[in-house]
Amino acid sequence: MPLPPRAADFVLRFALALVLFYASADKLLHPQDFAAIVKGYHVLPGSLVNPVAVWLPWLELLLGLCLVSGYWCEGAATLTAGLFAVFWLLLIVSWARGIDVTCGCFSTKPAEPGAETTPMLFYIGRDAVLLGLALFTAWVRLRVAGEPEA
Amino acid sequence: MRLVPRIIGQSLGIVALSALFAFAVNAVRPDGLPLAQAAKTSSGAAPSAVPPAQASGEIALKDAALLFLSGRAVFLDARSQYEFELGHIQGALSLPTRNFASDFQDLKPLLSGKDAVIAYCDGESCPLSQALAKHLRDAGITNVYVLKNGWSLWQAEKLPVAQGQAAPASKAAPAPKPAPAAKVAPASKVAAQVAAKAALAPAKPPAPQMSKAPKMSKDDAKAKGPAKGQEKLCTDCDN
16 A cells, blocks of 8 residues: 555655754764865865855754754755755766765764775765655655645 | 745755854854865865874875985876876876776886885875775785875975876886986877886986976976877976
């Protein structure tokens, strides 16, 4: 029996919010480390590295809160999908350029010297799954929001 | 459709509110990041001070620079060929980690007779150089070191760098002929790799005076003119 759209909407939003909470936690606690990771991507001018490193975890946290609470939900779901798309493209570009492939997606810890490094394709694949989840959540949310109230 | 303006409005609200929270909290927390000085602290690719060795197998910049100047080290660029062409340590050889299996055998003769084989990439936490070093050790090369954050540090210290194509290792000449580094203007990929080898020859240190590197570039450009595949020398190539 298929899940009713409103139930699916809630489950998906809750799952996406958990991902966002988890992603933001370590970055909020260690802004210096996260700034180093942002810098390592070599896509932002130096003057924007710290502001983005400060702002991004809070954006993720607020998106998660919106998704769970139901406030500004359509905007939050769409913005999350856009955010994940940007992250995914950044990973692909960094991989193609051969630079600084430490993801920084969920942890700010640098890779241990000499330790086995996580393959970049793993990060890209994982982010593709998360992007799929975010897009599906946004699609379901917008469908539910577009329905007339019962 | 009514949803579109709603989505845009909500998104802008979330962005603004998160920025407000972020910068307000950052201002009051003791370990907040300096936003106004970000350009100084973050964009200057790397601090000028030489970082201490943090783990076995890593080499400090000053040690790497000394080995470079005396021609006792060969530098291996673990980044992509594209990044290598944008700029690299003068005389370095391109060996992207993912091409190791195909390129290493051709490159191996160029590594012999050196005190150190130094792998580098770019970024504080870039693992490519570590991965390349591991591959090299597994392949039997013993004197392998990693210059952490090598490309940024090297540029920050204005040490000699070069731009342009060099041969992927698989296309390099296995037994290069020595040639004076300052006059080399290789027009072919093979010649570029030969130049790299020559620049590292102990008898002819590549750049005993770092300040001469830009002059060499100008002389080189005057003598030969720009040509595709030419490796040009400079000390402040932009990344």
